[in-house]
Amino acid sequence: xxxxxxxxxxxxxSSVFYKMGHAMHYEAIKFDGQSITLADLxxxxxxxxxMKAADFDLKIVNTQTDIAYTHNTERVPKxxxxxxxxxxxxxxxxxxxxxxxxxxxxxxxxxxxxxxxxNPSTTSEADAMERVIxxxxxFPSEVVPTxxx
Numbered sequence: 001x002x003x004x005x006x007x008x009x010x011x012x013x014s015s016v017f018y019k020m021g022h023a024m025h026y027e028a029i030k031f032d033g034q035s036i037t038l039a040d041l042x043x044x045x046x047x048x049x050x051m052k053a054a055d056f057d058l059k060i061v062n063t064q065t066d067i068a069y070t071h072n073t074e075r076v077p078k079x080x081x082x083x084x085x086x087x088x089x090x091x092x093x094x095x096x097x098x099x100x101x102x103x104x105x106x107x108x109x110x111x112x113x114x115x116x117x118x119n120p121s122t123t124s125e126a127d128a129m130e131r132v133i134x135x136x137x138x139f140p141s142e143v144v145p146t147x148x149x
Contacts, residue, residue, distance in 0.1 A: 013030045013031065013032060014030070014031055014032070014033060014034065014035075014036075014078030014079070015028040015029060015030050015031070015078060015079070016028070016029050016031075016036060016041065016076055016077075016078060016079070016080045016081075016082060017029075017079075017080070017081050017082065018045060018060075018081075018082040018083070018084050019082075019083060019084065020049075020083075020084050020085075020086075021083070021084070021085055026081065027048070029041060029044045029045065029048070031044070031078075033078075034077065034078055035075035035076055035077045035078060036075065036076050036078075037072065037073060037074065037075055037076075038060065038069045038071065038072045038073070038074045038075075038076060039072035039073070041060065041076055042057075042058050042060070042072070045058060045084060046058070051086075055088065055089065056086050056087060056088055056089060057086075057087050057089050058084055058085070058086060058087070059084070059085040059086075059087045060076075060082050060083075060084055061082065061083045061084075061085070062076075062080055062081070062082060063081040063082060063083050064080075064081055
């Protein structure tokens with residue numbers, strides 16, 4: 001007896017399943033790996049539905065646990081069933097997928113376009129932001145958030 005193993009490129013793809021509000025049927029979002037970030041999931045849903053996301057955000061709730069995902073860096077495991085609700089926000093404060101994928105060079109250029117800072121110090125805000133973007137770890141103390149209490 002012999003077995004034939006078929007390999008398919010889509011074999012490693014995972015899915016999460018979502019439905020809008022009180023919809024009857026779930027739709028699938030496919031991705032590679034064991035989980036997807038909330039930001040990537042929102043981007044996929046907004047793109048799939050053809051929405052413009054300037055004035056709303058998506059509230060995403062795990063249907064099985066009734067727990068909402070709130071931070072864009074949270075990871076949603078494959079196979080999760082989700083309920084999506086469109087939530088109105090202030091103009092311009094909605095989920096903007098393109099902002100998540102802006103190249104670092106464009107962000108740096110945007111900082112340069114701002115010109116001089118209004119509160120000059122030995123280290124300018126633009127220099128501090130450049131170090132954050134480049135991944136430098138030796139931040140001046142005025143840039144590092146600290147817990148006071």
